[in-house]
Amino acid sequence: MSQPIISVKDLHIWYNDFHAIKGISIDYLPNTINAIIGPSGCGKSTFVRTLNRIHEEVPGARAQGSIMYMGKNILSSEVDPVDLRRQIGMVFQKPNPFPSMSIFENTVIGLKLQGEKNKSKLMEVAETCLKKAALWDEVKDKLNKPGTSLSGGQQQRLCIARSLAVNPPVLLMDEPTSALDPIATGKIEELMTELKKEYTVIIVTHNMQQAARIADYTSFFILGELIEHGLSSDIFTNPKQKTTEDYITGRFG
Amino acid sequence: MENVVNHSSNTKPTPSSSPSGGPKGGFFSLKNQDKLHLTAIKSLAVFVIGLLITLLILLLKQAWPAVTEFGVEFITSDWWNPVEDQFGGLSFIVGTVLTSIIAIIIAAPVSIGVALLMTEVLPERAGKTIGLFVEMIAAIPSIVFGLWGLFYLAPFVRETLTPIIKSTLGFIPFFNGPSFGIGVLTASLILAIMIIPTITSLCREVFRSVPTLQREAALGLGSTRWEMIRLAVIKPSFSGIMGGIVLGLGRALGETMAVAMVIGNQPEIPKSIFSSAATMASVIANEYAEADSDLHVSALCLVGILLFGVTLIANAIARLIVWNYNRKQQG
Numbered sequence: 001m002s003q004p005i006i007s008v009k010d011l012h013i014w015y016n017d018f019h020a021i022k023g024i025s026i027d028y029l030p031n032t033i034n035a036i037i038g039p040s041g042c043g044k045s046t047f048v049r050t051l052n053r054i055h056e057e058v059p060g061a062r063a064q065g066s067i068m069y070m071g072k073n074i075l076s077s078e079v080d081p082v083d084l085r086r087q088i089g090m091v092f093q094k095p096n097p098f099p100s101m102s103i104f105e106n107t108v109i110g111l112k113l114q115g116e117k118n119k120s121k122l123m124e125v126a127e128t129c130l131k132k133a134a135l136w137d138e139v140k141d142k143l144n145k146p147g148t149s150l151s152g153g154q155q156q157r158l159c160i161a162r163s164l165a166v167n168p169p170v171l172l173m174d175e176p177t178s179a180l181d182p183i184a185t186g187k188i189e190e191l192m193t194e195l196k197k198e199y200t201v202i203i204v205t206h207n208m209q210q211a212a213r214i215a216d217y218t219s220f221f222i223l224g225e226l227i228e229h230g231l232s233s234d235i236f237t238n239p240k241q242k243t244t245e246d247y248i249t250g251r252f253g
Numbered sequence: 254m255e256n257v258v259n260h261s262s263n264t265k266p267t268p269s270s271s272p273s274g275g276p277k278g279g280f281f282s283l284k285n286q287d288k289l290h291l292t293a294i295k296s297l298a299v300f301v302i303g304l305l306i307t308l309l310i311l312l313l314k315q316a317w318p319a320v321t322e323f324g325v326e327f328i329t330s331d332w333w334n335p336v337e338d339q340f341g342g343l344s345f346i347v348g349t350v351l352t353s354i355i356a357i358i359i360a361a362p363v364s365i366g367v368a369l370l371m372t373e374v375l376p377e378r379a380g381k382t383i384g385l386f387v388e389m390i391a392a393i394p395s396i397v398f399g400l401w402g403l404f405y406l407a408p409f410v411r412e413t414l415t416p417i418i419k420s421t422l423g424f425i426p427f428f429n430g431p432s433f434g435i436g437v438l439t440a441s442l443i444l445a446i447m448i449i450p451t452i453t454s455l456c457r458e459v460f461r462s463v464p465t466l467q468r469e470a471a472l473g474l475g476s477t478r479w480e481m482i483r484l485a486v487i488k489p490s491f492s493g494i495m496g497g498i499v500l501g502l503g504r505a506l507g508e509t510m511a512v513a514m515v516i517g518n519q520p521e522i523p524k525s526i527f528s529s530a531a532t533m534a535s536v537i538a539n540e541y542a543e544a545d546s547d548l549h550v551s552a553l554c555l556v557g558i559l560l561f562g563v564t565l566i567a568n569a570i571a572r573l574i575v576w577n578y579n580r581k582q583q584g
Binding site: 092162 | 376377464465466467468469470471472473474475476477480484485488489491
């Protein structure tokens, strides 16, 4: 068995006095898709947002425990969150391309931030990433149109391409398809299974069928606690915990 | 059974619940209410437009003697001599535009900076406190600004600011010359302080309206805080920032009392940033009471119309900039 790429140990997260995550430990293996499921307010998003420290943007949020990535605890003050976020990318719940930028600019903005100025190199990356995000054929003739002129599903794929451009080994996705219709969702799921050849994907989802379809591993959270973590095939066919079974079969309050 | 009862009660022609509008011909029936609203709103709108047109016509009537007497020369000549009944308003146009532009150059970066500080850097409560203070500046009457400018800012400009500017930018003739404290620079500084609250409040609202999602998108890509502000906050806010600047500019162009007190009121095109000058608004305020000849009064009215025109042109230019920018954004 290969070494975990991210190893979370005894993670606690608070928002001021509210204890949102209560001691969660999970190992994530490279080149896998890992789903996190659970009822609303169970801390799924909080958890995944802590993995690239974007949780720090919420006033009053603090984390305790360890998240080991590349031999370092990313929660320690030595790790620069800016540098970390270039390695652990994130796709958000709602598509959020920058409205003032074209499709092309949106795709390569991450690279530009890192100082890449070479036009042909940027163009090359844009093409590769848009192809990886299965968007190239739809936008190749209108790269200079604003990113917001695309449909919701296309915008979300543009956001995925934007995250891929900085080539992060890990990609976090916070309910990436919850704002999309089934066809767009299907495209993005297809895309994720393609992406896991090169990346490790951690995805929060409300849709259990989605987790069952695409994820290698699934974790089930309730009220900030990890109830069960294991192979998706086990979780969805033969859960060890009664609560998990209740939840996936829809009997959960 | 219950359904039947409900149904019959619904068909009762009560004015509030029946879609047909109650008893026919009722003045306040639903249908008529809409019409009344519409008529009321329409007439108010027409009233406001009518007010503007009437005002302009009356001003123009008053200014007509000056128009026929001087024609285009009124805006190309800077010879303003009430004793000889010779009037040319160029120096006032220059004074107004110059002081306002310098004020904007000073106020815009400060305001944008303060607005960013309030929304992006400081915790919410600290930002709100600062916002309160900034808004208090807007509540100070302009005559108080004038007094303060005359007694404190003018000496400060003469003794402290002038040597600094002369030693750094003095090689440019426009930044060199005799300084008495009152003049273009002092007026511009006062204007800048007066319009900072306007621009700051507007920018703050614009920055606040940027969705958190945009900020997180930038941070998620590994941008520093400053890069995030530039990408996700300032860039999409361009039209809003321009809107704030235009509002500030409008206020600066029309500001009268404070400027009249510190600009020196000399009807000449200023030779340097330290020279005394006059603006369109300040000359009207200073001279309308002492205007003896009809032509003098008429000339002052024409200056008023010109001020209106300059403000309109400034607004049009700003709109053009925003429009052009948006068009570029659309590709």
